[in-house]
Amino acid sequence: MIELGLSRISRLVQQSTFSWKAIHVAGTNGKGSITSYVSGLLAAAGVSCGRFTSPHLIDRWDCITINEKVVEESLFRQVEEQVKKRDQSLGLGASEFELLTATAFEIFHQQHVEVGVVEVGMGGRLDATNILTNVLVSVIAKIGRDHETFLGNSIQAIANEKAGILKSGVPCVIDGTNEPQVLQVLQARIQDLGIDATTASSDVATQKFPNLASLFRDLDLEPHQKTNIACATLALQKAAEHIQLKRSVDELVPVLSEIQWPGRLQFLSLEPLVSRTNPILLDGAHNGQSSGVLGQFVDRKLRQNDQCVTWVISISHGKLWPEILEPLIRPGDSVAVVAFGPVEGMPWVKATDTDSLASEIRTMPGVSSVESFGSDIPGAITWASGSANEGPLVIAGSLYLVSDIFRLLRGKQQTNSTVTIDRRNVE
Secondary structure (H helix, E strand, C coil): CCCCCCHHHHHHCCHHHCCCEEEEEECCECHHHHHHHHHHHHHHCCCCEEEECCCCCCCHHHHEEECCEECCHHHHHHHHHHHHHHHHHHCCCCCHHHHHHHHHHHHHHHCCCCEEEEECCCCCCCCHHHHCCCEEEEEECECCCCCHHHHCCCHHHHHHHHHHHCCCCCCEEEECCCCHHHHHHHHHHHHHHCCCEEEECHHHHHHHCCHHHHHHHHHCCCHHHHHHHHHHHHHHHHHCCCCCCCCCHHHHHHHHHHCCCCCCCEEECCCCCCCCCCCEEECCCCCHHHHHHHHHHHHHHCCHHHCCCEEEECCECCCCHHHHHCCCCCCCCEEEECCCCCCCCCCCCCECCHHHHHHHHCCCCCCCEEEECCCCHHHHHHHHHHHHCCCCEEEECCHHHHHHHHHHHHHHHCCCCCCCCCCCCCC
16 A cells, blocks of 8 residues: 655665665656656766666566666565565564665665666655655656645645655756646745756757757657656756766767657557557556647647547546546547556556446547457457557556556567567657
8 A cells, every 4th residue: 555654764774775876756747757868878878877666567676777777586586575574673564665665775775876766656755765865966857636645636735745855955957847836836945945956948958968959850759758858968967066977968868869768659569469560559648647748649640631549548446537538539539448457566556447437438529439348458459459440549548557568568479589678668
């Protein structure tokens, strides 16, 4: 279960663990991509670095990387067991995420990383990662309404929780495309702490790093992708005041074209699972803000000549389905509703009942056809592929569904050869 607070993690994590410096990233959307960009640039700059993100993609240990490679399962399990024994001996009853955070930090220590790039799990102020010391720079990405039961039912309350990672004496970079109410909350916190702050935008970043202008032009990036890159490069520039990079940030910019993040506006083939030639679009959009971005992308890229789209959708129980689906589904679209499988380490996470969700989607204006598939993800994909008939097909609504898709693909591929899906894949 989710238990926010720093009292348990404070005792669970040994102070000797913090032999490394940190770059701390909070936000609702984009923080995973920013974390990936920063760690990729650090590795290219010759800095030994670790990365900790959540949730995991396929296996529990793939949320931890050392120098851009997923940590070995044997090392993960060895350190995790040490952390669990410490938890038991102290009688803490730490949560799953607290145990995972302590495991990641201990691995960073044991692997002698110089910098750990750490993504906040939920919120910021009371998130287990906020036990970090020796932070080089704090980054706050785009903030939206999500996890309101824990973070508050207004955008200002949520922003206040995210702002909790900001620390006196630690410079910060904030996403300048945030809503005015969010920026107001963040600026108030920045002023209270008297810290150096940079408001990130693509314009600010391209002025500072000229190579970004050609990168943005060559890659035809979406606006939010440019902003995420701006946050990452400006944060690295701040960090470079205290660590040594073998190349300047501007010289490192071309490396960004090779850094990808899986399950974010990612085109991939489902041919191992279905006899479909054209790639599908996979995106973990799971709140109103990220769905809005996905919807705009689909409208611009996939709906040429008024083409209809076929969707495979799964939504976590407790999410407000209209704010996720209304930006996506248009008249004439078809929808397969499916439930993602059990989430390892998070047994409380469940998918919305597919029959109930399918009934709700049928009330949306002009929807062509809606089918409920329970937990039969292969069945949903097969139906959607037939419905799309090589036309646009998108899988979305949950990061956990994205994980299930990758596991299905890996299972099929491993019948012929051993394939590892690296976390360096797309946003």
